[in-house]
Amino acid sequence: MQSTNLSDRILRPAQPWFIDLSLIVALILSYVPVSRLSGWPDWMALTLCFWSIRQPQYVGLDKAFLLGLLVDIGHGVAMGQYALAYVLLSHMAHTFSRRILWFQPRQQALHILPMLLITQVVMTVVRLIAGDSFPGWTYFLAPITGALLWPALSLLLLWPQYQPEDRDDNRPI
Amino acid sequence: MCYVVLCLVMLVADLHYRYLEMVRHTLSVVTYPLQVIAAAPADLARSASTYFGTLVSVQAENADLRRKEVQQAQQLLRFAQVERENQELRDLLGMAQSVQSRSVAAEILYDAPDPFSRKVILNRGASDGIEPGFAVLDAAGVIGQATRAYPAQTEVTLLTDKDQAIAVKVARNGLRGVLFGNGDGSLELRFMPVGSDVEAGDELITSGLDGIFVPNLPVAQVTAVTPADAFLRIQCEPLGHVERATQVLVLGRAEPAPPLPDPDSAIEPPLEQLVPRPIETAAASDSARNKDAAKDKNKDKTKGKDSAKDKGKDKEKDKDSATKKEAEASAASEGAQAAAPDAAQDKSKDKEKDKPKDKDKPKEKGKKAADGKKPAADAKKPAAKPDADAADR
Known part of the structure; x- marks a missing residue:
């Protein structure tokens, strides 16, 4: 018997303006000065990963690259560090989107975790090559909190698509 | 794939060659409003904590500040006078003026959220006159250096960032x-040979030799000195509140430091230095440098040479006199006599100024009279040379 998955609900089409808005909000969240609070999730990576899985036609590598550059500038790091990481993340998300969509959000989180970890590792390698010091293992807490937040984030970002076309309180389904 | 290559190219171009500053500045205009929005909650929290801070602590702080103000008021009153006096003395000696600085008061918006480096963002930028390289300090000392100036913000690399370097000297002995x-939050004074006169407790101040920082700003204090293999291992602690400051002053040179001398002109062949009359060779090299000066100065130059020759003789005499103390007085009188006519030939105006001084000076130290006379007479020439050279370039 084929496993049922919760994401087979018939969704309304995603609105481009909502995707853009969510990406901008994520960008702002990534700028929030948390003074190197370890475990603060990379909102930009999470949101980008989500839309790369859900809407690969709309959120492609170009958007990942541009948003990565904006994060680079906001964080005052070398141009291309986040851009490289996000381009790789987006590419991985495109590759595995067919597989990931079969699973429930909680199981999806287990797929997201290694992808986020790889982006962190890429950034660490870039910075170590550039001559910076290793920031400590707490740096890798961020992908874990990100993965934990994945189910809630999925619910939030799919909320507009869950809304029925026309609300009918008397409809049986 | 092409994006990955593009990212790698950008990384190399930015990290190694700093080619992308223009792109960064342009895009920062886009990110700035978003950063302000993102920093708003932190600002709100900070202002709320200030607002709800207890009256007692504010009163205590107020009393403390008043006490400091009274202490510093008299220093400030004397400062203007001392500075004027210093300037006059420097004019008198013909020395270059002390470094003029300009400053911008700024506030730290937030820590850059990059865990690999220690940077902060200020709320003032290039539009307020901040340039990369300016020193950033709080009330106690230097905390960092402005490394990127965006139109409305400045990125400051803190002293504690890995391999962030600053030219300093020991305040006690000028080392x-x-x-x-x-x-990791600490500082280290590197490459000091074993046997250097550095002790725990020494204060380090900026030397200004880098041509970037304003000299004599307090930076750090030595906490521990332990001998390693060839160099001392000198641990230091910053004097400023590097990681905690909120109000800062951005301080830079009002005009750029003079360019480094051309290495070709600076190096003298070592053989010439061994010639028994060093002053003459110096004068010769001076005249060589002056080759392209105006023709009407040629007379002065020849006179200058003559005077240099005389001076060389004087110097020899002085050398002898150094060995024979009893002959010092006679050499001194000769030196003074020899120098005075030269000065008279050189510049009549100078003669007017300088003669009375010489008369005032007793002949107790012939050396000083002879050597001190010469720089006073030639004082204007060396000062004029760099200008002439600069004009030629």
Whole structure:
């Protein structure tokens, strides 16, 4: 018997303006000065990963690259560090989107975790090559909190698509 | 794939060659409003904590500040006078003026959220006159250096950032060195040979030799000195509140430091230095440098040479006199006599100024009279040379 998955609900089409808005909000969240609070999730990576899985036609590598550059500038790091990481993340998300969509959000989180970890590792390698010091293992807490937040984030970002076309309180389904 | 290559190219171009500053500045205009929005909650929290801070602590702080103000008021009153006096003395000696600085008061918006480095963002930028390289300090000392100036913001690399270097000297004895950040919050004075006169408790101040920082700003204090293999291992602690400051002053040179001398003109062949009359060779090299000066100065130059020859003789005499103390007085009188006519030939105006001084000076130290006379007479020439050279370039 084929496993049922919760994401087979018939969704309304995603609105481009909502995707853009969510990406901008994520960008702002990534700028929030948390003074190197370890475990603060990379909102930009999470949101980008989500839309790369859900809407690969709309959120492609170009958007990942541009948003990565904006994060680079906001964080005052070398141009291309986040851009490289996000381009790789987006590419991985495109590759595995067919597989990931079969699973429930909680199981999806287990797929997201290694992808986020790889982006962190890429950034660490870039910075170590550039001559910076290793920031400590707490740096890798961020992908874990990100993965934990994945189910809630999925619910939030799919909320507009869950809304029925026309609300009918008397409809049986 | 092409994006990955593009990213790698950008990384190399930015990290190694700093080619992308223009792109960065342009895009920062886009990110700035978003950063302000993102920083708003932190600002709100800070202002709320200030607002709800207890009256007692504010009163205590107020009393403390008033006490400091009274202490510093008299220093400030004397400062203007001392500075004027210093300027006059420097004019008198013909020395270059002390470094003029300009400053911008700024506030730290937030820590850059990059865990690999220690940077902060200020709320003032290039539009307020901040340039990369300016020193950033709080009330106690230097905390960092402005490394990127965006139109409305400045990125400051803190002293504690890994391998962030600053040229310093020991305040006690003027020993120069370079202070590096370790990346873990501490500082280290590197490459000081074993036997250097550095002790725990010494204060380090900026030397200004880098041509970037304003000299004599307090930077750090030595906490521990332990001998390693060839160099001392000198641990230091910053004097400023590097990681905690909120109000800062951005301080830079009002005009750029003079360019480094051309290495070709600076190096003298070592053989010439061994010639028994060093002053003459110096004068010759001076005249060589002056080759392209105006023709009407040629007379002065020849006179200058003559005077240099005389001076060389004087110097020899002085050398002898150094060995024979009893002959000092006679050499002194000769030196003074020899120098005075030269000065008279050189510039009549100078003669007017300088003669009375010589008369005032007793002949107790012939050396000083002879040597001190010469720089006074030639004082204007060396000062004029760099200008002439600069004009030629």
